[in-house]
Amino acid sequence: MKAWLLQCKxxxxxxxxxxxxFFVSILLPxxxxxxxxxxxxxxxxxxxxxxxxxxxxSMATFGVVGTGLNGLSSRVAYERTQGWVxxxxxxxxxxxxxxxxxxxxxxxxxxxxxxILFVAGAAFEHVTMSLAAWILVAIxxxxxxxxxxxxxxxxxxxxxxxxxxxxxxxxxFLMSITGGLWMPVSTMxxxxxxxxNFMPTYHLAHIAWSVMGNKGVxxxxxxxxxxxxVVFTGLAVYLANRRSDVRVA
Amino acid sequence: xxxxxxxxxxxxxYHDIYAVNDVSCxxxxxxxxxxxxxxxxxxxxxxxxxxxxxxxxxxxxxxFGEDPMRRVARRHYGVMLQQVGLPQKVRVxxxxxxxxxxxxxxxxxDTLLDMADLRDLARKEAVKLSGxxxxxxxxxxxxxxxPRILFLDEPxxxxxxxxxxxxxxxxxNFAKERDRTIILTTHHLDEAExxxxxxxxxxxxxxxxxxxxxALKRQAGNRYVSxxxxxxxxxxxxxxxxxxxEVRWSGRHVRITTDSPDEVLRAVIRADLDVSGFEVSxxxxxxxxxxxxxxxxxxxxxxxxxxRGR
Numbered sequence: 001m002k003a004w005l006l007q008c009k010x011x012x013x014x015x016x017x018x019x020x021x022f023f024v025s026i027l028l029p030x031x032x033x034x035x036x037x038x039x040x041x042x043x044x045x046x047x048x049x050x051x052x053x054x055x056x057x058s059m060a061t062f063g064v065v066g067t068g069l070n071g072l073s074s075r076v077a078y079e080r081t082q083g084w085v086x087x088x089x090x091x092x093x094x095x096x097x098x099x100x101x102x103x104x105x106x107x108x109x110x111x112x113x114x115x116i117l118f119v120a121g122a123a124f125e126h127v128t129m130s131l132a133a134w135i136l137v138a139i140x141x142x143x144x145x146x147x148x149x150x151x152x153x154x155x156x157x158x159x160x161x162x163x164x165x166x167x168x169x170x171x172x173f174l175m176s177i178t179g180g181l182w183m184p185v186s187t188m189x190x191x192x193x194x195x196x197n198f199m200p201t202y203h204l205a206h207i208a209w210s211v212m213g214n215k216g217v218x219x220x221x222x223x224x225x226x227x228x229x230v231v232f233t234g235l236a237v238y239l240a241n242r243r244s245d246v247r248v249a
Numbered sequence: 250x251x252x253x254x255x256x257x258x259x260x261x262x263y264h265d266i267y268a269v270n271d272v273s274c275x276x277x278x279x280x281x282x283x284x285x286x287x288x289x290x291x292x293x294x295x296x297x298x299x300x301x302x303x304x305x306x307x308x309x310x311x312x313f314g315e316d317p318m319r320r321v322a323r324r325h326y327g328v329m330l331q332q333v334g335l336p337q338k339v340r341v342x343x344x345x346x347x348x349x350x351x352x353x354x355x356x357x358x359d360t361l362l363d364m365a366d367l368r369d370l371a372r373k374e375a376v377k378l379s380g381x382x383x384x385x386x387x388x389x390x391x392x393x394x395x396p397r398i399l400f401l402d403e404p405x406x407x408x409x410x411x412x413x414x415x416x417x418x419x420x421x422n423f424a425k426e427r428d429r430t431i432i433l434t435t436h437h438l439d440e441a442e443x444x445x446x447x448x449x450x451x452x453x454x455x456x457x458x459x460x461x462x463x464a465l466k467r468q469a470g471n472r473y474v475s476x477x478x479x480x481x482x483x484x485x486x487x488x489x490x491x492x493x494x495e496v497r498w499s500g501r502h503v504r505i506t507t508d509s510p511d512e513v514l515r516a517v518i519r520a521d522l523d524v525s526g527f528e529v530s531x532x533x534x535x536x537x538x539x540x541x542x543x544x545x546x547x548x549x550x551x552x553x554x555x556x557r558g559r
Contacts, residue, residue: 003350010347014338075337082334090300090328091351092320092394 004097011105015071024070024172025113029063030120032182037125046184048213053129056121057208058181060141063113065181065201066172068106068148069155073168076102076156099240103149110145114138129212137208144204147225150232157239175201200228251313253278253398253430254299259308261294261454268294269305270454276447278397279428281420283441286451287542292434295451296402299432300328312398324352327396329387331403335375342371345389352394364419365389380407388416399423401433405440417444442534450541458541462534469537473530474513475504479523490516 015021037052044051079085088098118138121127129137155164155171176182178192179201185193196202203221210217254276261269269291276282286292297303298310301317315322335344345362349355362368365385370378375386384407391399399420405413421444424431435441441448441462448465450458458465478487478501487496487503492513495506503524507513510529517524 006350007347010339010343013343014336017338078334079336083330083332084334084336086302087328087330087333089302090323090326090330090400091348092323092326093351094320 003093004101007097007101008104008108011101012108014075015067015105015109018071021067021071021109024066025063025109026116028066029059029113029117032062033059033117033120034124042125047186047209048215049209050127052121052125053127053212054184054209056117056125056127057137057141057205057212058184060114060117061144061179061201061205061208062176062181063117064110064141064145064204065148065176067109067113068145068150068152069168069172070152070165071106071109072102072149072152073155074161074165076153077159077164078161080156081160099153102153103146106149106152107142107145110142114141133211136211140207140211141204144207144225147200147204147229147232150229150236154232154236154239157236175199178202179205181205200225251278252276252311253280253313254432255309255311256295257309257311259295259298259305259310261291261298261303262306267454269298271308272451272454272456273308274449274456274459276430276432278430279424280447281424281431281445282433282447282449283445284432284434284449284451285438285441285538290451290542291454292451293402294454296400296432296434300326300400324394325397327391327394327399329384329391329399329401329404331406333387335383335386337374337376339375340372341367341375341378341386344375344386345371345393348390348393354395355393356395361389361393364392381409381412384408385412385416396429398430398432401431401435403435404433405435405437413440420444438533438535438538448534450538452542463531465541466531466534466537469540470508471532471536471540472507472510473504473528473532474507474510474517475502475528475530476517476524477501477526478503479525481523486520486522490520492516 033055037055040051040055042050042052046054085098089095115138118127118134151171152168155168158164159167178195179185179199180188180196181201185196185202188196203224207217207221210221252275256272256274259269259272260267272291272295284292284295294303298305299312299317301319301323304318310317312322313325317323339347342358342362345358349358349361356364359368362371365382365388367378367382367386367389370382375383378386384404388404391401405416408416417440420431423429431444433441433445446461448458448460448462449456450465458468460468480501482503484496484498487493487505490505490513492507492509493505494508497504497506505513514527514529
């Protein structure tokens with residue numbers, strides 16, 4: 001357990017020391033948040049939710065997606081192809097520690113990001129809601145990040161470290177835009193609304209939007225996210241095991 | 250003597266290629282064993298199986314009686330693989346702590362830092378170290394659990410001559426003082442020659458020679474008589490001597506490869522040839538290695554190539 005916690009700590013530190021993490025997961029969502037809240041106007045209401053509140057969740061989700069995809073994919077790919085994973089497998093530690101510590105570290109970072117966005121919203125844009133709603137929205141966004149953690153790990157198993165970085169970046173922006181995180185889906189053409197229905201990004205943020213709009217959580221959102229999580233995890237596990245029996249080069 | 254590692258009729262097959270083909274051997278605790286062989290000979294696969302990274306297709310590999318695929322067997326392992334990219338954004342001291350956390354009775358952090366001569370660099374990011382420094386750090390990581398057996402895959406790659414010498418000196422003491430086992434692969438046969446008390450030569454998945462460095466040289470049959478020949482000595486005269494397998498002229502210096510140096514010397518002296526500066530030698534391990542593995546070298550290349558094509 002001590003070894004697990006230590007490894008988890010190093011994984012968190014590695015992200016915090018990474019300028020890319022700072023940019024993608026903190027600066028970009030917070031910057032976009034303030035920019036678009038003021039560009040669009042605070043009085044706008046989207047699906048029954050005031051714009052500063054709505055966009056706070058959009059950007060928190062955007063940050064969580066970025067951390068899972070960008071933070072994990074190239075790192076997993078690098079460590080897998082550069083012999084690090086193999087070296088870890090020769091130690092007496094549990095083989096699963098390698099990936100579970102990364103997942104745990106990423107969840108901790110998700111907490112940090114959601115906290116930063118919520119503080120930005122509450123302190124600077126006067127976002128208010130009930131304590132229960134704050135907690136529910138926060139927990140949903142943080143744990144929903146598991147889908148993108150699984151996707152990040154999956155991408156890391158699909159390609160080498162350079163290629164997976166590119167794939168992750170493309171997925172990150174595409175899923176964020178089509179999922180309505182940059183611009184609300186209801187302002188997009190119908191075809192985009194249709195596409196959004198297939199995006200885990202949309203369904204994750206939609207849970208929080210529904211809670212804030214007092215609409216009650218749609219079970220479809222939960223199912224879609226769960227399905228994506230199962231598929232991404234299953235594929236990642238399959239790829240990880242398929243390649244475990246290779247020779248030392 | 251206890252057995253550290255044992256192979257029992259081990260076969261590892263990748264599709265139709267036998268990377269390791271029916272190998273049986275035991276490595277005693279306390280010995281320093283060099284595993285040699287041309288590329289594609291199966292030594293890396295053999296090490297992989299010892300490390301629990303690869304499962305044999307059939308047969309058994311055991312480390313201290315345990316299956317290396319199980320974690321308990323690896324409690325006493327220290328491993329240095331070749332070409333391991335250290336993780337980014339982690340400091341030298343942190344990596345050492347990280348590895349220490351895997352073991353029940355790790356060596357003190359400062360001792361490990363001193364061992365790798367990295368105490369002043371403990372706060373530096375590991376990937377920013379020079380190649381040689383990274384190798385030394387990896388050695389410290391391998392030593393973190395105070396291992397009973399050390400696996401070293403090309404350990405001195407990237408080290409300068411001074412570090413290299415210091416490294417082997419350290420290992421010699423490590424093995425002697427604590428009765429620990431070392432299994433290494435290296436391309437520097439002179440290194441294997443000075444440190445190993447047993448050499449296993451692999452080729453095409455089999456162990457084709459196994460013994461001390463001296464025994465291997467004897468098995469290879471490379472024994473040399475060399476001398477300086479005066480102007481009156483012709484090439485034909487030398488070639489006509491008994492028991493001569495091969496003659497190499499370098500200017501007026503002659504080196505004769507023979508199975509029986511005594512007979513060659515006797516003949517040279519009896520003929521009263523104009524020669525001086527006799528030397529009888531067994532050659533280097535490298536010579537033995539080359540002649541042991543040369544027998545089907547050509548075929549071996551095709552195997553290597555076919556694997557690369559996959």
